[in-house]
Amino acid sequence: MPMEQIVERVAERTGLPLNTRTVERVLRALLAHHDFWEIVDAADEVVPIVAETIRVLDEQGWLRVEPHGIFLRESARETLEREWGLRPLPDFRCLACEGRGLDPRRLPSEGIETFMTIQAERPRAIIDYDQGYITPESTLARFAFAFMRGDIQGRRILVLGDDDLVSVAVCLMGEPREVVVVEIDRRLVEFLKYWADRMGWPLTVYSLDLSQPLPASFLRAFDTFLTDPPESMAAFRAFVGRGLAALRGPGSAGYFGLTRREASLFKWHQVQRYLIEQGAVLTDVVQNFHAYVNWDYAPKTRAWRLAPVKSLPDKPWYRSSLCRVELLTEAVGEVDTVFDVHTFNDAEASTT
Amino acid sequence: MPMEQIVERVAERTGLPLNTRTVERVLRALLAHHDFWEIVDAADEVVPIVAETIRVLDEQGWLRVEPHGIFLRESARETLEREWGLRPLPDFRCLACEGRGLDPRRLPSEGIETFMTIQAERPRAIIDYDQGYITPESTLARFAFAFMRGDIQGRRILVLGDDDLVSVAVCLMGEPREVVVVEIDRRLVEFLKYWADRMGWPLTVYSLDLSQPLPASFLRAFDTFLTDPPESMAAFRAFVGRGLAALRGPGSAGYFGLTRREASLFKWHQVQRYLIEQGAVLTDVVQNFHAYVNWDYAPKTRAWRLAPVKSLPDKPWYRSSLCRVELLTEAVGEVDTVFDVHTFNDAEASTT
Numbered sequence: 001m002p003m004e005q006i007v008e009r010v011a012e013r014t015g016l017p018l019n020t021r022t023v024e025r026v027l028r029a030l031l032a033h034h035d036f037w038e039i040v041d042a043a044d045e046v047v048p049i050v051a052e053t054i055r056v057l058d059e060q061g062w063l064r065v066e067p068h069g070i071f072l073r074e075s076a077r078e079t080l081e082r083e084w085g086l087r088p089l090p091d092f093r094c095l096a097c098e099g100r101g102l103d104p105r106r107l108p109s110e111g112i113e114t115f116m117t118i119q120a121e122r123p124r125a126i127i128d129y130d131q132g133y134i135t136p137e138s139t140l141a142r143f144a145f146a147f148m149r150g151d152i153q154g155r156r157i158l159v160l161g162d163d164d165l166v167s168v169a170v171c172l173m174g175e176p177r178e179v180v181v182v183e184i185d186r187r188l189v190e191f192l193k194y195w196a197d198r199m200g201w202p203l204t205v206y207s208l209d210l211s212q213p214l215p216a217s218f219l220r221a222f223d224t225f226l227t228d229p230p231e232s233m234a235a236f237r238a239f240v241g242r243g244l245a246a247l248r249g250p251g252s253a254g255y256f257g258l259t260r261r262e263a264s265l266f267k268w269h270q271v272q273r274y275l276i277e278q279g280a281v282l283t284d285v286v287q288n289f290h291a292y293v294n295w296d297y298a299p300k301t302r303a304w305r306l307a308p309v310k311s312l313p314d315k316p317w318y319r320s321s322l323c324r325v326e327l328l329t330e331a332v333g334e335v336d337t338v339f340d341v342h343t344f345n346d347a348e349a350s351t352t
Numbered sequence: 353m354p355m356e357q358i359v360e361r362v363a364e365r366t367g368l369p370l371n372t373r374t375v376e377r378v379l380r381a382l383l384a385h386h387d388f389w390e391i392v393d394a395a396d397e398v399v400p401i402v403a404e405t406i407r408v409l410d411e412q413g414w415l416r417v418e419p420h421g422i423f424l425r426e427s428a429r430e431t432l433e434r435e436w437g438l439r440p441l442p443d444f445r446c447l448a449c450e451g452r453g454l455d456p457r458r459l460p461s462e463g464i465e466t467f468m469t470i471q472a473e474r475p476r477a478i479i480d481y482d483q484g485y486i487t488p489e490s491t492l493a494r495f496a497f498a499f500m501r502g503d504i505q506g507r508r509i510l511v512l513g514d515d516d517l518v519s520v521a522v523c524l525m526g527e528p529r530e531v532v533v534v535e536i537d538r539r540l541v542e543f544l545k546y547w548a549d550r551m552g553w554p555l556t557v558y559s560l561d562l563s564q565p566l567p568a569s570f571l572r573a574f575d576t577f578l579t580d581p582p583e584s585m586a587a588f589r590a591f592v593g594r595g596l597a598a599l600r601g602p603g604s605a606g607y608f609g610l611t612r613r614e615a616s617l618f619k620w621h622q623v624q625r626y627l628i629e630q631g632a633v634l635t636d637v638v639q640n641f642h643a644y645v646n647w648d649y650a651p652k653t654r655a656w657r658l659a660p661v662k663s664l665p666d667k668p669w670y671r672s673s674l675c676r677v678e679l680l681t682e683a684v685g686e687v688d689t690v691f692d693v694h695t696f697n698d699a700e701a702s703t704t
Binding site (some may be wrong): 046058066093094103260282290348 | 533617634
């Protein structure tokens, strides 16, 4: 029984809205749990939907409902894992704070070590492209977060600008189906290509300026995008808007960083209105999720000119939130729009 | 120089939007830090605004800009602390996960102990009011989160429904100006009144049904609201909408819980559209922030009837996110609307 048919039947019987991602979340929960309440907890879907999905799967002979729990049949498990590529979701929630935070040290230690070795050789941030990368721990945390939400393993992933090297963490530990990076900085393009070749990763890197449209083949082609744009509304549309247009549709997810250092809550409000209108729902907004490595070109920035005291920061001060959206309908996003790069920084900006 | 005048001058000179809350955040940061970059980090406001606010305060003789940092003058500090009631913000970020999570164990241990003693005697959750309270650790975490965001100390706070006893944590540790609880359950009203009297808290408790309008005196009267509504759109409007109408205006903040157990992402999208249209911006959405204590009446619920296996949950499975909004304009909210309580549970609901 194909996914779409399960969705249809559950929708018919419950009268509730859902999409393939809904059913997928229930299936992944069934791969890991047997207790109904634990399944609901892991699926993060409403009880009537979870119950009805289980009933439909039961009717199809995919599982057994027994007095002590719910068990996928071996044949169904194999179909889900081999043919559909579904795995149980990993758990990286922080053990110290009851899971309110996320602890990237729960990632496989070998993966962490390799990532740290590779990132140590990265090109330095330069002002030309308004670069400024997050700490390697922050990149690992962003990757772990998306992995835990089911947006990495088995997915086609688009990274729009990758000075944070999130594609490296994804390829090392995330078992993606495919990763595409578009990046304006030739040094980064070469760096990522070198490692993709050497490690045999399913990673393609394109040299591309996001003020210009994405290739047509990118539209409706990805399950997940990740980006960390400059913070004017124009830049947000150029990066996140193109990301949205590149997503396949309902159930696809996007990640972006947004600061309070260069974006006021007034701009946040505009950003959120844009997302809502695109049919995207905000599932996560975690303040101060990423810390940035202080950049070498600090004394050339507007922030420096504005600073009443001219002393270099001696610890991270520039942080950004992690925001995740999930599409409920196909998004229009930004397809043909060409942006003027001079609009990528507005009057709230200060890092160039 | 009154707050409004600082706002005006900074707005004039920067051409950027801001409100009194913006300046307040800079002032609280100045109470705790001297390094410009640390001030920006703590203020969570854009660099040009922080820099210009410091310049205006400097012109007024409120601070000294020196080669090694920025220092509030003693007289200004006294005005801010005594007359304006501003304190530096406390920090409860989890030390294990680089502050991505929040650890309520960083609250004063005496306050935690007293809270645990008081909550142990609470009335049990009953099905009549769709009750189900979060673990005491979750209540402490919600309180600590709001405290850290500057929404507790010195504030007028409205709690719409308080079976979670957040007002107890607020009164014990948060130094609020005033707390008002509206609650339908007489047992809880009596319980809270008893402790307010005994401890001399600035807490008033009203017996009130939120399907009905709030007293007119509540409109535009509070800085902060906290609520954990049933999860139909009607209930959301009755609880959060009334909360919004009770907020003073720009810079006021609201907190609510929202689950994935009884609210699909489709409903989340409706909720977010409503908030955006009310002039509220979502500053935080933290999934699985609260865990619920399993309720005694579980076998009487729709969730139980839907469960394919009839076994009681033996650990927490019902969780909710913590969402925070901040107003950028006055919200209309829900003032005169009377709701039918039968609309407080919809087809996605299952806990009654």
